[in-house]
Amino acid sequence: MLSIGFWELVARAILRNRITILVGIIAITVLLGLQWKNVKFTQTEANLIPADDKVNVDYNTFLQNFGEEGNLIVVATKDQKLFTPKVFTAWTALMEKVRNDKQISLVISINNLQELVKNDTLQSFQLKPFVNPQKANDALYLQNLKKKLFQNQPFYEGLLYNKNTGAVRSAIYLDKKIVNTKARKDYVLHTFIPYLDTFYKETGIRLHASGMPYIRTLNSKTIIDEIGLFIGAALLVTALIFFFFFRSFRATLISMVVVIIGVMWSFGIMGGMGYEITVLTALVPTLVIVIGIPNCIFFINKYHQEYYKHANKAKALQRVITKTGTATLMTNITTAVGFATFIITNNVLLREFGVVTTINILAIYILSLLLIPIFFSYIPAPIPRHLGHLERESLTSFFTWIVNTVKYNRFGVYVTSIVLLIFGIIGIYEIKISGSIIEDMPKKTAFFDDIRFFEKEFDGVMPLEIMIDTKRKNGAMKLSTLRRMEDLEQTISDIPELSKPLSIVNLAKSFKQAYYNGNAEYYELPTSQEEAFLLPYIKNSLKNGKDNQLKSYITSDGKIARMTCFIKDENGEKMEEIESRLRTKINKIFPEPKYEVIITGKPSVFQKGTKYLLDNLLSSLLFAFALTGGLVALMFRSFKMVMVSIIPNLLPLLMTAGLMGFLGIPLKPSTLLVFGIAFGMSVDDTLRFLAQYRMELSRNGWRIRKAVFATFEDAGISMFYTSIVLFFGFSVFMLSSFGGTVALGGLVAITLSFGMLSNLVLLPSLVLTLNKKLANKQEFIEPTIDILEHTDEELDALEENKDQK
Structure with a gap:
């Protein structure tokens, strides 16, 4: 007392x-x-779940296999003047400046786009520049280039362009080592945003930018x-x-x-x-x-x-x-x-x-x-x-x-x-539980408007990840596994809240297209007969190249495959229902214990x-x-x-x-x-x-x-x-x-x-x-x-x- x-x-x-x-x-x-x-x-980022919880364990397992998923910055425009000589030159200069920064690991943009072509001598696929820089000042060439992109590159649909609205974007991948450091903030605020401002001064076009590193900064x-x-x-x-x-x-x-x-x-x-x-x-x-x-x-x-x-x-x-x-x-x-x-x-x-x-x-x-x-x-x-x-x-x-x-x-x-x-x-x-990552963000800012732009044009910037472990070497590259994944992709496409998925399936389809000299009609999985002669090309392609796209969607031993789709933030509250629907399909086509499938990603977490x-x-x-x-x-x-x-x-x-x-x-x-x-x-x-x-x-x-x-x-x-x-x-x-x-x-x-x-x-x-x-x-x-x-x-x-x- x-x-x-x-x-x-x-x-x-x-x-x-x-x-x-x-x-x-x-x-x-x-x-x-x-x-x-x-x-x-x-x-x-704020993580509200204990480190030993299964949700975090699954997410960390994904990161160990494929690295930080939140390192993507996207830049886009719907302006039709993009495919004119002056603007395209400025766009190319912008992307080259970004690509040359030491904080950037990869830039995928129209100006540096690579298309697959086959090399029968080496029994391999090689990457050839999609754009001829010597013709970039030709207005007619650029218009034909746009048609070729939209009609003959189905792999990039939803990733780099929206066929219906004409929106075009670039994908910029930060070095994963700086994503959670002060260097990320310094780069975005003092280097990247000034680049965008310079582009605006030169062309009068204000670009839209987003992605988790940009939003977080x-x-x-x-x-x-x-x-x-x-x-x-x-x-x-x-x-x-x-x-x-x-x-x-x-x-x-x-x-x-x-x-x-x-x-x-x-x-x-x-x-x-x-x-x-x-x-x-x-x-x-x-x-x-x-x-x-x-x-x-x-x-x-x-x-x-x-x-x-x-x-x-x-x-x-x-x-x-x-x-x-x-x-x-x-x-x-x-x-x-x-x-x-x-x-x-x-x-x-x-x-x-x-x-x-x-x-x-x-x-x-x-x-x-x-x-x-x-x-x-x-x-x-x-x-x-x-x-x-x-x-x-x-x-x-x-x-x-x-x-x-x-x-x-x-x-x-x-x-x-x-x-x-x-x-x-x-x-x-009457209370609902919010699953929105951006709901609390300042709505009167330009970067919030940009988030809504990407949700409208590209079905969001929040990645939902599915990791498929086949538990055997090169199991993810087998045609039977690819067909199972294609079946799952169809389910994803039928869910209106999710975007078109990206995976090794898309890459396998692009390999077949490339094998048939780039004909878009062959953008599909190979048949059993085609698998035999396509497989050497795919394996050799995986060995060659420092940063080829195949490595982003499959581990080096071929055991684990990754499937990425995007979800609009406003659909975060439906995450449980979406995951339940996906899990029902996954349990049918990837039965345990033969396969282990993890559904994760920032919206889910x-x-x-x-x-x-x-x-x-x-x-x-x-x-x-x-x-x-x-x-x-x-x-x-x-x-x-x-x-x-x-x-x-x-x-x-x-x-x-x-x-x-x-x-x-x-x-x-x-x-x-x-x-x-x-x-x-x-x-x-x-x-x-x-x-x-x-x-x-x-x-x-x-x-x-x-x-x-x-x-x-x-x-x-x-x-x-x-x-x-x-x-x-x-x-x-x-x-x-x-x-x-x-x-x-x-x-x-x-x-x-x-x-x-x-x-x-x-x-x-x-x-x-x-x-x-x-x-x-x-x-x-x-x-x-x-x-x-x-x-x-x-x-x-x-x-x-x-x-x-």
């Missing part, structure tokens, strides 16, 4: 050692500032740019609200100093722990501001209340700590618990977010506890204007309405709560990761409920109080979930975080109210009704102020260009608003109803943990005893 005596010692230690404490805070800030150099933005750049926006906006909004409440520049200034130091510490803590800035940890500095300001409000409001009573500044400062020490500590712990629940998930991304936020919440509490009393000890006492907020008419009217509602219309409160509960439950059944996250966060939310209930049980040793603490905080979560269902907001990583964050913050008000209520019981002769309404006069104002700050603080995230961050900020703000009303209306109603039989102090068992705000009489008695000694 943290007794009065303990907080008395803390208060004296703080006020008697002000200089030492300030020097210590400065030293810690400097030390953490030295860690800023270690803060880096992550260069890898511009997406992460936007995240980094928004960190400063969030911090600045949060400081501005909270400062304005704070000043509006307290009408004091001095109070506003110290609050800003506290949270700014907290932000500096947050970066230092991340750097010191070696954590990279991810899409989640990027929110931590702003969360420090949003969570830190309510701490400042509570301490400063309590200081003003104490000074208003007896006009003794020293006594008021000491009473701020001694009367509220444990209560404020416990409310900050419950906030930290809301974030700490992420630590128990088996996911590095969430675990790091949980660790960093938990540490920073406790750090900002300590800063508030130390700096606010010290600051006010050096400045003059509050003047009447600073205390005017305690009797503001608009605030008084609001609380009068709440008190009257609780007094005279509790039945209406319960009916409304039940209706809202039903609303939430019905809405929950992301969709499964979202489901995994949902399962884990539901578990962690239940853990948060249990932990909060346990804390309340320790504090009050009353099952009734456990129920009273949980119900008002569960209802807002259900209402928000219902709202998401009715508004069509899907469950995705960003929106799933809402519930854990909002619960951890909302339960603070519950504990604050119950702590004050317990004290008012003893003050008012254990008369329940009088104690409940007396609680409004003290705790109600702080609960209202902090809820308003939290609402506008989280609303800052709605300035983001990321849909997920907007959803997170808006939904948390709405949930906390529901939570405030629930804690001010439903909570006291439940207290009055469930505890109406309480007749005397003995029926209210002494708590295990004393979080009560101690009375003036208790503190005066303690001080008298010490003076006598």
Whole structure:
């Protein structure tokens, strides 16, 4: 138990050692500032699934055999002027510059396209340039070249051109070694994008660019740019609200100093722990501001209340700590618990977010506890204007309405709560789980428009990979295996959400076409008779050439084949249904244990990761409920109080979930975080109210009704102020260009608003109803943990005893 005596010692230690404490805070800030150099933005993609999960094991098996699949950048245009001498020359120059960069491993473009031709002497297929560069200035030649591409190169349909719309693109493969490094970002931002800008200046044609390396780079750049926006906006909004409440520049200034130091510490803590800035940890500095300001409000409001009573500044400062020490500590712990629940998930991304936020919440509490009393000890006492907020008419009217509602219309409160509960439950059944990788990306950016362009013209840029292990050498090259794969490709073609697949089947067909002198009518699998004389050509081709296309779709021993198709991101939520359909076909044509077939790729991993996250966060939310209930049980040793603490905080979560269902907001990583964050913050008000209520019981002769309404006069104002700050603080995230961050900020703000009303209306109603039989102090068992705000009489008695000694 943290007794009065303990907080008395803390208060004296703080006020008697002000200089030492300030020097210590400065030293810690400097030390953490030295860690800023270690803060880096992550260069890898967020993976929500544990490393040992089968989904990740399958994906890593694919990467081991075929390398990084997310290294493709695509550039395209639909402009018909591409096949004119000036533009085609500029296009060729652009692609040659790209191809010559050391960060690029391969470029497949019309200007450097190679077509297969047979060499009977060597019994091999050879690659011959598709374009004659000496004729590239001939307009008629270029028009014939376009016809030849569209009519006689079926292998490249869907890969390099769209026959129906005339769209043409190039495929640029980054060196796989730099895909997850800073070199990728530097290349895309400082080399590749300037190339595109130069092309635009020369031709007037703005090219479309996309692909996972390109998307990831511009997406992460936007995240980094928004960190400063969030911090600045949060400081501005909270400062304005704070000043509006307290009408004091001095109070506003110290609050800003506290949270700014907290932000500096947050970066230092991340750097010191070696954590990279991810899409989640990027929110931590702003969360420090949003969570830190309510701490400042509570301490400063309590200081003003104490000074208003007896006009003794020293006594008021000491009473701020001694009367509220444990209560404020416990409310900050419950906030930290809301974030700490992420630590128990088996996911590095969430675990790091949980660790960093938990540490920073406790750090900002300590800063508030130390700096606010010290600051006010050096400045003059509050003047009447600073205390005017305690009797503001608009605030008084609001609380009068709440008190009257609780007094005279509790039945209406319960009916409304039940209706809202039903609303939430019905809405929950309407919620969908998002499988979209790009849904949370900034929709008002050029690179998002480019994503939609490629989805329309080339059925997306998100690869779905199928890996077929025949478990025998050269098994993937046998005609029987190729026919099975062709059968599977037909199933893929029948699924409208998927693009035309690319595999060794397409290559085998192009080999046959090449064998028959490039006649497109022979673009088909060889017959059994043709296999015998085609096989030597194929095997010799696999041996020759450093970067031939065959090696991208089959392992060097011929055991494992790869099949790639693309899926539009908007169809990510259908991934489970698509995989089920594919698996049904795969089980028929590739029976186990003769074959092993893996379906993987980034869209598949992301969709499964979202489901995994949902399962884990539901578990962690239940853990948060249990932990909060346990804390309340320790504090009050009353099952009734456990129920009273949980119900008002569960209802807002259900209402928000219902709202998401009715508004069509899907469950995705960003929106799933809402519930854990909002619960951890909302339960603070519950504990604050119950702590004050317990004290008012003893003050008012254990008369329940009088104690409940007396609680409004003290705790109600702080609960209202902090809820308003939290609402506008989280609303800052709605300035983001990321849909997920907007959803997170808006939904948390709405949930906390529901939570405030629930804690001010439903909570006291439940207290009055469930505890109406309480007749005397003995029926209210002494708590295990004393979080009560101690009375003036208790503190005066303690001080008298010490003076006598």
